[in-house]
Amino acid sequence: MSDWKERLGMVYSTNPDFQYTTSEQEETTTLSPEKQNLRVWLDRKQRGGKVVTLVKGFVGTEADLAELGRMLKSKCGVGGSAKDGEIIIQGDHRDRVTELLLKAGYKCKKAGG
Numbered sequence: 667m668s669d670w671k672e673r674l675g676m677v678y679s680t681n682p683d684f685q686y687t688t689s690e691q692e693e694t695t696t697l698s699p700e701k702q703n704l705r706v707w708l709d710r711k712q713r714g715g716k717v718v719t720l721v722k723g724f725v726g727t728e729a730d731l732a733e734l735g736r737m738l739k740s741k742c743g744v745g746g747s748a749k750d751g752e753i754i755i756q757g758d759h760r761d762r763v764t765e766l767l768l769k770a771g772y773k774c775k776k777a778g779g
Contacts, residue, residue, distance in 0.1 A: 696725070696727050702725060702773060703773050704767060704772055706777065708758055719755040721767070724752070724753070735753040738755055738766060741762070742762055
């Protein structure tokens with residue numbers, strides 16, 4: 667199935683062997699929890715003085731990242747988001763998040779401050 671919006675710049679090719687290619691990037695496969703190397707940070711920058719717990723270093727699909735973020739948010743009882751390879755948990759929950767990740771089989775460390 668081709669997406670016609672990707673071809674808006676293309677008019678016509680006289681080459682009979684022409685293959686239209688899009689610049690789609692392949693999504694990385696998710697590493698198993700024991701192969702993940704996660705870092706748990708505390709961050710205040712550009713958040714209006716609010717403190718958040720950041721989980722960085724996740725290697726995998728956005729869906730798996732969102733699922734891990736959903737689990738952490740529900741166990742901590744707070745909001746947050748998961749995108750671009752990092753999970754944001756509202757508030758200072760470094761100890762709880764580290765404990766949950768270790769219990770789930772992930773390798774993780776508290777980093778930064």
